[in-house]
Amino acid sequence: MAQKVLMKGNEAIGEAAIQAGCQCFFGYPITPQTEVAAYMSKKMPKIGRVFLQAESEVAAINMVYGAAGTGVRCMTSSSSPGISLKAEGVSYIAGAELPCVIINIVRGGPGLGSIQPAQSDYFQATKGLGHGDYNMPVYAPSSIQEMVDLIQDAFDVADEYRTPVMVMGDGMLGQMMEPVEFKERQRRELPEKTWAANGLGDRKEHNVINSLYLQSEDLERHNIKLQKKYAAIKENEVKYELYNIDSTCDLIMVSYGTTSRICKNVIKTAEEKGVKLGLIRPITLWPFPAEAFDKTIDLTKHGYISVEMSAGQMVEDVRLSVNGRKPVEFYGRTGGMVPTPEEILNKVMEIVGGEK
Incomplete structure (x- = not known):
């Protein structure tokens, strides 16, 4: 049985992502989630993985796009105004059908608002973060232990459905401390990432990552495909207590x-x-x-x-x-x-x- 350890929520997020196999983290500091990036900056280089503090939230999400396109597990984290800045990139990622995990530790708003906890990003997360007809799974943990467990689930769901997944907490969950256990968990049987742009290998043609469809008929077919995927997520991935x-x-x-x-x-x-x-x-x-x-x-x-x-x-x-x-x-x-x-x-x- 794994031993419980007392951790701050934001730091537990980082450790959970590492144990879930996150290979790349791209982020930018913003209260009250800065400790996520700080934790990753210390831990990721020591185990041969990538941490990069981007020059902005816009840059960070586009780095996620690039890394996700190669098939590696990657993550970014931010808080409410920073998530707004990432919105265009998240829509691109959804359109390109790339798996990644996005952490939002919500603060009061609108605007710069405050650094206190809030849940006022619900519309933003669930009604379409960015433009176009798309959705993404959004998890809402109520404890640090659940946050740890859901982050590991989020990476699996992202890979299974080729979709961005958000784990949305609030400033209180990010800053509080609770005992957590990092358990060995049964992983899903996930499809091979034959779509990844990671070199030619045995393929005859390079894989191309793209969300641009110049012909309306092609874009509609792509949207119909996405809607079938979202219907499958609705059928299989609902969680509640x-x-x-x-x-x-x-x-x-x-x-x-x-x-x-x-x-x-x-x-x-x-x-x-x-x-x-x-x-x-x-x-x-x-x-x-x-x-x-x-x-x-x-x-x-x-x-x-x-x-x-x-x-x-x-x-x-x-x-x-x-x-x-x-x-x-x-x-x-x-x-x-x-x-x-x-x-x-x-x-x-x-x-x-x-x-x-």
């Missing part, structure tokens, strides 16, 4: 990441007041776990409440999934403010009635 929904609840909360941890505390406090709450915790933000609402729709008296560190973004997917069958409420803090258990409980009590 149902918590305390073994029987009918007064209300079911929906929350992810750090906020979901706070909601679990609210569940305990509400129980003392005779109110039964449940929690749907999306682990994949895309694909969104709509099936979790089909499973729980008859197990909630007062519907659902989406609890977020945003002005209200995931709540739209909650409403789409519920599809008018039950009420959907929202509670959020924004700008880097973290909701307290007391605030959430007060909102819950307004909905279900009873003593605050």
